[in-house]
Amino acid sequence: GAVVSQHPSRVICKSGTSVKIECRSLDFQATTMFWYRQFPKQSLMLMATSNEGSKATYEQGVEKDKFLINHASLTLSTLTVTSAHPEDSSFYICSAETTPYEQYFGPGTRLTVT
Amino acid sequence: AQSVTQPDIHITVSEGASLELRCNYSYGATPYLFWYVQSPGQGLQLLLKYFSGDTLVQGIKGFEAEFKRSQSSFNLRKPSVHWSDAAEYFCAVGPVAGGYNKLIFGAGTRLAVHP
Numbered sequence: 010g011a012v013v014s015q016h017p018s019r020v021i022c023k024s025g026t027s028v029k030i031e032c033r034s035l036d037f038q039a040t041t042m043f044w045y046r047q048f049p050k051q052s053l054m055l056m057a058t059s060n061e062g063s064k065a066t067y068e069q070g071v072e073k074d075k076f077l078i079n080h081a082s083l084t085l086s087t088l089t090v091t092s093a094h095p096e097d098s099s100f101y102i103c104s105a106e107t108t109p110y111e112q113y114f115g116p117g118t119r120l121t122v123t
Numbered sequence: 124a125q126s127v128t129q130p131d132i133h134i135t136v137s138e139g140a141s142l143e144l145r146c147n148y149s150y151g152a153t154p155y156l157f158w159y160v161q162s163p164g165q166g167l168q169l170l171l172k173y174f175s176g177d178t179l180v181q182g183i184k185g186f187e188a189e190f191k192r193s194q195s196s197f198n199l200r201k202p203s204v205h206w207s208d209a210a211e212y213f214c215a216v217g218p219v220a221g222g223y224n225k226l227i228f229g230a231g232t233r234l235a236v237h238p
Contacts, residue, residue, distance in 0.1 A: 013166070041224065052213060052230045053167075102166050110155050110174075110217045110224045114166035 012036050013105050015115035022093055023123055030088045030118045032103030038083035039105035043112060044076075047100045059086045093122045125150050127216050129229035136204050137237045144199040144232050146188075146214030156197040157215040157226065158188055167213065173197065184208070209236045 012035040022028050032042055040061050045053040057067045057078050065078035075097075077089040086105075090097055098121050104112035126149045136142055148154055155174050159167040171182025178190040188199045197214060211231045219225040 015166075043225070050233075052228045055225060058225065100164075104167075106224060110226065111169070111172065112226065113169065114159075116166045117164070119164070 011107050011113040013103065013113050013115040015101075015103055015118050017118060018116060019119045019121075021121045021123060024094055025092055027089055027091045028093055028120060030090075030101055030103075030120075032086045032088070032105070032115050034084045034105040034113075037105070037107055039086075039107070040083065041106040042080060042086040043104045043106070044078060044086070044088050045102045045104070047102060047117075049100075053102065056088075090120065093120070095122045098122045125154075125216065125219055125227055127214055127227050127229040129212075129214055129232050131232045132230070133233050133235065135235040135237060138206050139203050142199075142201045142204045142208070142234070144212050144214075144234070146197045146199065146229060148195050148197065148214075148216045150195070150216060153192070154216045155218065156188070156190060157217075158182065158186070158197075158199045159213045159215060159228075160184075161211045161213065161231075163210075170199070170212075204234075204236055206236045206238060209234055 014033045016031045042059040044056045047053050056071045057065045059065045059078045059080040061080045067073045080086040102117045104114045128147045157172045158170040161167045170186050171180050173180045173190045180188050213231045214229040215226040217226040
């Protein structure tokens with residue numbers, strides 16, 4: 010149980026375009042999902058907390074207009090990187106909460122912006 | 124401020140040897156503590172967690188961790204390491220101030236296993 014999927018696993022896009030990443034909880038409902046960014050050989054940096062039916066809560070320094078988060082249902086959250094630039098290239102990981110504080114992670118999405 | 128420190132960036136052990144990965148935290152009360160493992164290019168998998176009760180916690184894949192309040196530590200151990208244990212290990216602590224159920228992650232320890 011507690012399986013989280015992400016799609017796509019890898020994406021390459023051109024600078025200036027937008028990219029949508031999906032995060033799904035496959036066998037449970039998740040009121041809260043989290044989006045992280047991970048740079049090579051570094052830890053996870055929390056970008057935002059996504060709650061079903063309400064606006065996402067962004068961490069300090071994360072541009073909410075650039076990283077659009079939508080949590081339309083209890084099993085799906087999406088992260089859209091708008092007007093992507095090479096510096097947005099990174100590994101993006103989502104997690105979904107089963108019980109308070111217990112997060113299960115997706116396999117990640119490697120974004121490359123050319 | 125709440126924080127998590129993993130003092131060892133890289134650790135190399137021989138297959139079959141014992142393993143201890145260190146995790147220290149700074150927290151105002153009794154925290155919730157977690158260990159996660161990440162294989163290259165993958166997400167994180169929860170190894171074990173401590174919320175309360177018995178301070179020695181058993182996890183998956185033969186791992187265990189011990190919560191020591193006096194030392195503000197939550198070290199991960201395994202008596203005999205397998206080559207498949209080579210990965211990145213993250214310690215995490217929560218809840219974090221700022222709402223919802225956020226966790227803070229340590230910088231990670233990369234484990235290499237020699238045959």
